[in-house]
Structures are given as C-alpha cells and as structure tokens.
Amino acid sequence: MNLVKENKKKEIIKFFNDLPFNKMMGISLVSMGEGLAEMTVDYNLDLIGDKKTMVIHGGVVTTLLDAACGAAVMSAGVPKVPTATIDLRIDYLRSAKPEKQIRAKAECFRITESVAFVRATAHDGNDVVPVASACGAFTSPI
Amino acid sequence: MMLEEKELLKNILARVPFIEFLDIKFDIVDRELFATMPFKPMLIGNDFIRALHGGAIGSFLESVAIIELTWHLNFEVAKSETSFQIDFPKTIDFTIDYISPGKATDSFAKARINRSGKRYASVSVEAWQGDRDPPFAQAIGHFLVSS
Structure with a gap:
C-alpha cells in the first residue's frame, strides 16, 4: 500500500466532506478508488424542486454529479492542485x-497534464435506469 | 397585467423550496425576469481560492432557466387560485459552461427562451458578477413542455 497515496486519499475525502456547500446539501463522499468516486445525497425537504411531486430539484442532482x-x-493521480469544472x-x-x-x-477515464475527462451516473435504488447521467471536462490537478 | 405577472411568479416560487434554500431572488424589470443569488459563505466549493461551488452555480443557472420557462408557459393560468395548477416543464438535459471561477460575491442571471414549441423548449442562461459582460458561467438546457 502506497502511504503517500493513502494519506492523500484521506485528505481528499476530508476536503470534500468539509466543503460548506456539500455539508449544507447533505452530500458526502463515501468511497474513492483510482479515478473513481461515489457520493451520496440524502432526501431532504429543503431540496425539493416541486412541492406537487415532492421530487428533488435537478440542481441537487447536478451538484452531486459535479x-x-x-x-x-482528484483520485486519478497524485494531485498537486485542486480541480475545477470546465464543462x-x-x-x-x-x-x-x-x-x-x-x-x-x-x-x-482519461487524464492528461491539462485536462481530465469524466463520466458519471446517479441512482436512487436498484432500478436499472439511472436518474441521470453526466459527462464533463475538468482542469487537471496533476 | 403587471400585477398578474407578479402573482404568477410568487405562485411559481412557492412551489420550489430549493430556490428558497439557496436564497435565489427574482425581480421583474420591464416585463423581464432577473435573478440574484446573494453571496453566502455556505456557497463556497473551493476554500483555497474562495470560489463558488460548481453545484451552486449549476443549481442557480438551472433554477433560473426553469423559472423563466414556467413563468412564460403559465401566463394563461396567472389567475388560477392555487399554485398547484401551474405546469412545470421537465428538464431533458442541461449543459453548463464554467467560463471562469465564481467569486465570493453576489451573482446575477438572466435566461432566454430560444424556442418553446408544443413539446420541447430550448433555454439559454447567463450568469455574471459585477459587469454583465463577460458572464462567468452560461448554460443551455432542453425541456419537455408537455408529454
């Protein structure tokens, strides 16, 4: 086990779980692998996008996926600087x-010294059809 | 008419707790809708450079696009007694262009309906801080108006 990598991983998990906006939304980073991450958001009445359907707002799903x-x-290498969403x-x-x-x-699924390419899905249970899928480009942290 | 537009906006916003949660405000200026997301420390997503969370920016843009479209689609039901008679469009997709980091200051946004057809609508939205041009983030979304 690479100690530097393990410590870096713990640092990154703490960084994400301590972010004010993630805390406010009830978003937590539950696991991280090499270039992989899993995050959850709990259902909360404050996050509802339509009182008629009681469905969570699209912005919450966007925040979780982002x-x-x-x-x-951040887990795709040993990061030197933070990353930012390009699109x-x-x-x-x-x-x-x-x-x-x-x-x-x-x-x-691809990281260079300049750009990181990412894809993601969001599920709300065992349904085969995800709630949402995402793809994006981020600034490279390595 | 102006009063009805204001009433409609109030009724739409009453349906969306998330907008209140983010403290997004809407104003009608010359029959156009402008949105403001006042800065709050809780919106920070990067403590090192004090930048807004990408999700906060995305949520702001998406909220503004949906409210603009809902507001336009429901002028006819402006007189309805309850907010539950208002139809909300469903987001099909939403693409966010994070032009530059969002600073720790108030953000403003304006949406534009590119097309609103029988079933589908295309909406663009721009967000800025300080001067309107250049925006720090923009997005384009497609919506299902009726299924």
Whole structure:
C-alpha cells in the first residue's frame, strides 16, 4: 500500500466532506478508488424542486454529479492542485423517487497534464435506469 | 397585467423550496425576469481560492432557466387560485459552461427562451458578477413542455 497515496486519499475525502456547500446539501463522499468516486445525497425537504411531486430539484442532482466527478478527478493521480469544472452535461433520464437517497458514481477515464475527462451516473435504488447521467471536462490537478 | 405577472411568479416560487434554500431572488424589470443569488459563505466549493461551488452555480443557472420557462408557459393560468395548477416543464438535459471561477460575491442571471414549441423548449442562461459582460458561467438546457 502506497502511504503517500493513502494519506492523500484521506485528505481528499476530508476536503470534500468539509466543503460548506456539500455539508449544507447533505452530500458526502463515501468511497474513492483510482479515478473513481461515489457520493451520496440524502432526501431532504429543503431540496425539493416541486412541492406537487415532492421530487428533488435537478440542481441537487447536478451538484452531486459535479462533486462526484471532481472527486474522481482528484483520485486519478497524485494531485498537486485542486480541480475545477470546465464543462458538465447532465441528462435527466427519469425523475428521482421522493424520499430516496441518491448515489452518484463517477469515473475519470482519461487524464492528461491539462485536462481530465469524466463520466458519471446517479441512482436512487436498484432500478436499472439511472436518474441521470453526466459527462464533463475538468482542469487537471496533476 | 403587471400585477398578474407578479402573482404568477410568487405562485411559481412557492412551489420550489430549493430556490428558497439557496436564497435565489427574482425581480421583474420591464416585463423581464432577473435573478440574484446573494453571496453566502455556505456557497463556497473551493476554500483555497474562495470560489463558488460548481453545484451552486449549476443549481442557480438551472433554477433560473426553469423559472423563466414556467413563468412564460403559465401566463394563461396567472389567475388560477392555487399554485398547484401551474405546469412545470421537465428538464431533458442541461449543459453548463464554467467560463471562469465564481467569486465570493453576489451573482446575477438572466435566461432566454430560444424556442418553446408544443413539446420541447430550448433555454439559454447567463450568469455574471459585477459587469454583465463577460458572464462567468452560461448554460443551455432542453425541456419537455408537455408529454
């Protein structure tokens, strides 16, 4: 086990879970691998996008996917600097079910000294169809 | 008409707790909708450079696009008694262009409906801080108006 990498990983998990906006939204980084990250957001009445359907706002799903993609980028090498989103596209495949936790899985599938390319999906249970999928480009942290 | 537009906006916003949670405000100026997201420390996503969270920017842009479209689509039901009669469009996709980091200051946004057809709508939105040009973030989204 590479100690530098392990310490860096712990540092990154703490960094993401301490971010004010992630805390406020109830977003947490649950796991990180090499170029992989999983994040969750708990259902919360403050995050609702329409009181009629009680479905969570699209912006919450966007935030979760953006954060998960960012974490995947940070785990794709030994980062020297933070990363920033260049662009992100979200496809809303279906409505999230009310009261369910949403879990995003992101994968950084290509990283260079300048750019990191990422894709991600968000699920709200065992349904085969994800709630949303995303792809984006980030500034490289390596 | 002006009063009805204001009433409609109020009824739309009453349906969306998330907009209140982010403290996004809307103003009608010359029959156009302008949005403000006042800066708050909780919106920070990068402590080192004190930049806004990408998700906060994305949520702001997406909220402004949806509210603009909903506002336009529901002028006819402006007189409806309850906010539950208002139809909300469904987001199909949303693409965010993070032009430059969002600073620790108030953000403003304006959406433009590129097309609103029978079933689909295309909406662009720009966000700025200080001067309107250049924007620090922009987005384009497609919406299902009726299924």
